[in-house]
Amino acid sequence: MIWAIGVIIALSSCGNSGESAVKEDSKQSDEPIEKNNGNTAPATYGTAEMKDTTTLGGQLYTYEMVCQADSEQALLKNSFNESYYENKVVLTIWKGGERVGSKTFVKEQFAKHVSGEMRKQVDEALLTGFMYEPTESDARRMCFRTMVGWGGEGPKFKVYISTDASSATIQYVEEDENTYEAPTAE
Secondary structure (H helix, E strand, O other): HHHHHHHHHHHHOOOOOOOOOOEOHHHHHHHHHOOOOOOOOOEHHHHHEEEEEEEEOOOEEEEEEEEEEEEOOOEEEEOOOOOEEEEEEEEEEEEEEEEEEEEEHHHHHOOOOOOOHHHHHHHHHHOOOOOHHHHHHOOEEEEEEEEEEEEOEEEEEEEEEEEEOOOOOEEEEEEOOOOOOOOOOO
C-alpha cells in the first residue's frame, strides 16, 4: 500500500503490543551527518521530513515528522559489518495552530516489542519515518505506521500518540494487511 512506499521514500531520504516510554523532545541537529570518503565514518540516510494536517473530532491538527541520523545513539552494525548512525524520529503535533507537544522515538523502543528472528532483524536495521494512518485515528489519538528495516522490508509497527501529545503507545503488526502485491501476469 501507499504507506509502504512512503516508508521507502522516508528511508531513502533519511507478537506483542504494549505501552512504551517515549523520549521527550531533545535537541536536534539541522545538518545531516555525511559519510566521509574513506568509508570509515558511519553512513546515514539523511533527513526525511513531512508536515500535513488532518481534522479529528472537529479540530484541525497539524503533524510534523522528522527522521534523521542521531549521533548520540550507539552505532548500528548491519550484517555486512557496515556502520550506520541510528535514526531518531521526532513527531510534533499542533492543534488549531498552537503547538501541543512532541515525542522522540528511537529504534530500541520498537525492538522490545519483538523477539527471536524479528528481534535480530530489528537489531540489524534502521528505524524509518512515520506515515499517518487516518483510518485508525480519532479525536483521542493519531495513528502512524513505521518499520524497522532496509529498502521497505522489515518488522512493521503502529504508533498511537494522544492528540495532546502526552502519551504514546507502540504496537508490533504481525501481519501487514496493507502490504502491496504486484498484479500477476496472465
